[in-house]
Amino acid sequence: MKIIGILGGIASGKSTVAELFRQRGAVVANADQMGHQLLKDEAAKQEIRESFGSEIFAEDGEVDRRRLAARVFGGDDLSHKRLAELEKITHPRIKTSLQAKIDSALNDPNGAPPALIMDAALLVKAGWSDICDYLVFIDTPYPDRLKYATQRGWGEAEFNAREAVQEKLEEKRALSDYIIRNDGDLTQLDAQVEQYWRDRVLFPTT
Ligand SMILES: CC(C)(COP(=O)(O)OP(=O)(O)OC[C@H]1O[C@@H](n2cnc3c(N)ncnc32)[C@H](O)[C@@H]1O)[C@@H](O)C(=O)NCCC(=O)NCCS
Numbered sequence: 001m002k003i004i005g006i007l008g009g010i011a012s013g014k015s016t017v018a019e020l021f022r023q024r025g026a027v028v029a030n031a032d033q034m035g036h037q038l039l040k041d042e043a044a045k046q047e048i049r050e051s052f053g054s055e056i057f058a059e060d061g062e063v064d065r066r067r068l069a070a071r072v073f074g075g076d077d078l079s080h081k082r083l084a085e086l087e088k089i090t091h092p093r094i095k096t097s098l099q100a101k102i103d104s105a106l107n108d109p110n111g112a113p114p115a116l117i118m119d120a121a122l123l124v125k126a127g128w129s130d131i132c133d134y135l136v137f138i139d140t141p142y143p144d145r146l147k148y149a150t151q152r153g154w155g156e157a158e159f160n161a162r163e164a165v166q167e168k169l170e171e172k173r174a175l176s177d178y179i180i181r182n183d184g185d186l187t188q189l190d191a192q193v194e195q196y197w198r199d200r201v202l203f204p205t206t
């Protein structure tokens, strides 16, 4: 089983590409979803309450992600400190979940899948890229990314604030061993995933 990490900027199409790999038989580990799940864990909630106070909890006792996001993606020094504090609580738990997903795929009684796709925006920043055998960079023009992010309700300020606390795109590109260009339609994206799947996953020449 090859472990393939997907790199790219915000709204570059990482999850879309991961889904196209899933349709071909890969297992997908989605770190954003794992991050959402762990916010429901009582021990994690307690640590978050101690660091961020009760104000970021909704009336139902769950973390209000919008309020927490407003605390950590403010762009100033205090927000950076708070983000580091949040990552100290969340990242070790996300790593445990990623590892569990890998172990479960490897031990699938029907046989391990040909590939496991790591869909994790912070693959490099969090040090999880070391788990990957290969890194694929999704190269998507800024205006397209902004358009896709806007369509899901983010303003340009929110987009830029989050991107500013991620690894630089050039760094991610330089670390990758393959580039998928996402500057066309979904059919063109699918064709590139198909080529990668055939040439690098199912029938690699090296
Ligand atoms: C702050 C939180 C509550 C905001 O939740 P929200 O639903 O608005 O965003 P969601 O989790 O779906 O993330 C969407 C995108 O935001 C960006 N983002 C999320 N966390 C971070 C971070 N720590 N640093 C930089 N960008 C981030 C990523 O591009 C991610 O794909 C949440 O993102 C969080 O708990 N983050 C810390 C855990 C983490 O690092 N998760 C990302 C794993 S890849």
Ligand SMILES: Nc1ncnc2c1ncn2[C@@H]1O[C@H](COP(=O)(O)OP(=O)(O)OP(=O)(O)O)[C@@H](O)[C@H]1O
Residues within 6 Å of the ligand: 008, 009, 010, 011, 012, 013, 014, 015, 016, 017, 032, 121, 148, 149, 182, 183, 184, 185, 186, 189
């Ligand atoms: N080539 C494309 N044509 C049309 N829509 C696209 C294309 N690529 C991506 N999208 C759309 O852009 C949006 C963002 O894509 P996606 O969620 O896959 O990005 P992401 O990189 O995983 O985002 P995030 O940074 O939040 O993790 C989705 O709604 C997706 O359908």
